[in-house]
Amino acid sequence: MPLFRYLKRKWLLKKPLPDEWEDIIHKKVPVIHRLPGHLQERLKQRAVILIDEKHFEGCGGLELTGEMILVIACYASVLILEEPADYYGGLQSILVYPEDYLAPFHEEYEGGIVSEGYESRSGEYWGAGNIVLSWKDIQRDLYSVSTGNNLIYHEFSHLLDDRYGLTAGISAEGTALRDDEWTQIVAKAYRRHLRDTATGRYSVVSAYGATSPAEFFSVATEVFIEKPSGLKRYMPGLYSMLSAFYRIDPVSWR
Ligand SMILES: [Zn+2]
Numbered sequence: 001m002p003l004f005r006y007l008k009r010k011w012l013l014k015k016p017l018p019d020e021w022e023d024i025i026h027k028k029v030p031v032i033h034r035l036p037g038h039l040q041e042r043l044k045q046r047a048v049i050l051i052d053e054k055h056f057e058g059c060g061g062l063e064l065t066g067e068m069i070l071v072i073a074c075y076a077s078v079l080i081l082e083e084p085a086d087y088y089g090g091l092q093s094i095l096v097y098p099e100d101y102l103a104p105f106h107e108e109y110e111g112g113i114v115s116e117g118y119e120s121r122s123g124e125y126w127g128a129g130n131i132v133l134s135w136k137d138i139q140r141d142l143y144s145v146s147t148g149n150n151l152i153y154h155e156f157s158h159l160l161d162d163r164y165g166l167t168a169g170i171s172a173e174g175t176a177l178r179d180d181e182w183t184q185i186v187a188k189a190y191r192r193h194l195r196d197t198a199t200g201r202y203s204v205v206s207a208y209g210a211t212s213p214a215e216f217f218s219v220a221t222e223v224f225i226e227k228p229s230g231l232k233r234y235m236p237g238l239y240s241m242l243s244a245f246y247r248i249d250p251v252s253w254r
Pocket residue numbers: 154158214215218
């Protein structure tokens with residue numbers, strides 16, 4: 001890490017948080033109340049650094065407020081409480097749209113068939129260092145905590161997955177392509193999820209997780225933090241692998 005960055009982080013972390021920020025976090029980031037005391041402090045510290053080092057931008061006419069930036073940074077910090085991953089190193093910008101935005105898509109199928117057009121999206125992770133989020137969807141998740149959905153956890157977990165090549169070790173059909181324990185167990189949980197969704201059986205992870213191993217990892221991350229006991233009961237192996245990766249144990253939180 002460059003020396004100036006190290007010193008700046010140290011300096012930033014010494015400054016007390018403005019009362020106004022404390023107030024917003026208290027009201028808009030309820031997950032903080034579940035954390036043990038030392039992690040509550042750490043969450044705020046991580047958020048302060050993310051706000052300083054990442055570029056947040058309102059798009060599609062959205063006027064991005066300090067409150068929005070703080071809320072996004074706090075939730076993004078939950079995933080890096082114990083694993084700083086150098087504060088999502090490589091990530092440069094967080095682009096926020098007022099609601100679902102239209103993204104161009106281009107898909108090629110067998111036989112040279114090409115499908116092109118625009119599709120509505122609520123969030124996405126662009127490998128090139130950008131995360132795109134819809135503020136409307138973020139808000140929807142914040143006001144209905146029991147759904148187990150959280151767009152911010154979802155998109156930021158894609159970034160971590162990509163960085164560490166986690167689900168790159170699992171095929172679309174759920175075959176583990178590596179023989180380490182993590183990959184084996186997550187692949188097994190993914191196969192079970194594929195079976196359950198195909199047969200219409202209940203799964204604690206949303207059906208969207210059947211799209212690909214990467215989507216499975218991201219929706220499972222949402223549930224891991226929002227409904228940890230459900231995930232632990234239903235897929236204990238997956239729960240412990242997520243716990244090992246993020247180095248947190250949300251079941252033990254309040
Ligand atoms: Zn996704």
